[in-house]
Amino acid sequence: MEPKLKLVFADDCVFQQAMMKLLIKRMEIFDLYFTCNDGAELIEKLADAEVLPEICILDLHMPNMGGISTAREIGVRFPEIKIFGYTASADDEEIEDFKRHGASHVFSKTDPAAMLIQIKTILKPVFTR
Template sequence: MSDKITMVLADDEQLFRQGMRAILTREEDFEILFDAADGKDLMTQLKAAKTLPQIIITDLKMPELDGVEVTKLIHKKYPECKVIALTSYFSKPFVINMISIGAVAYLAKNSSPKLMVKTIKEVAKNGFYYDEQVLQFIKDGVHNTKVGIKSRFDKNNLSTREREVLELICEQLTTNEIADKLYISPRTVEGHRNNLLLKTEAKNIAGLVVYAIENGIVDLSPNY
């Protein structure tokens, strides 16, 4: 079984898509399963795929079916696939909206290849990746925009251990790293994480981070 990070790319600009593919295929631990010319093409190929990718990198502005609608469909039909939003418009409204519908990372089209590779690896390892600017957007939007985490539970409903696990998730530690730090088993960490998802009604790990910021459970700082 391959340990490579599998992914697909969707962008209607062929030159950009092929350039991105050329960059990513240089990485030994990356595998591009296929690429798509637009959202409709992406959904068609996903439906026919024998193996689903771990990560889907999709442009937001595409004909037929744009990246926003695609992200909603993927989250509903293929929740195990992690979506990285790609766009020329790196603005607060775009970022907040994509997070609210389930995107786990956000990349500007003028990002460096190094940042793109880092983002993919962080998402594969931790389930999400928000850089300092995206976290700042989330913080700014807490009082002005609901980013999709509508919990019926008070933050005090979380146990001490659940809060500890949540804080370490926000530090972007892996399940095994959290287990080592708290002297518990990885399976126990997964149990706490599942409880956190249920209690907060978050859609994914990225949603837990948003919940923690919104509720003051973690302090937003350059360390995160």
């Protein structure tokens, strides 16, 4: 069995966290390392982590520290983590700003299962060399 990719998820919505936990549990490629309610909590947990995750999924809009600020901070402090955005926003300018600050892709919240499949497709070749 291949090692699973460690994934962290930050979203201030408890429903989104619960749904993501269920979806990730069904996918054999991912291991949900931890979830957070905002970017500040995520950065704190990453700083204390003995092992860093390979993947981080960030909600664009969160209290305390939103997705753009969090992506920027992760890029500086933990550049080896692959960052993906997750949002209900349809604002193209916001989404492009998210990408400029470190999110390699920004996915819509309308289909989280499809997002995980796309992340698997994007990253699987990178981590199986």
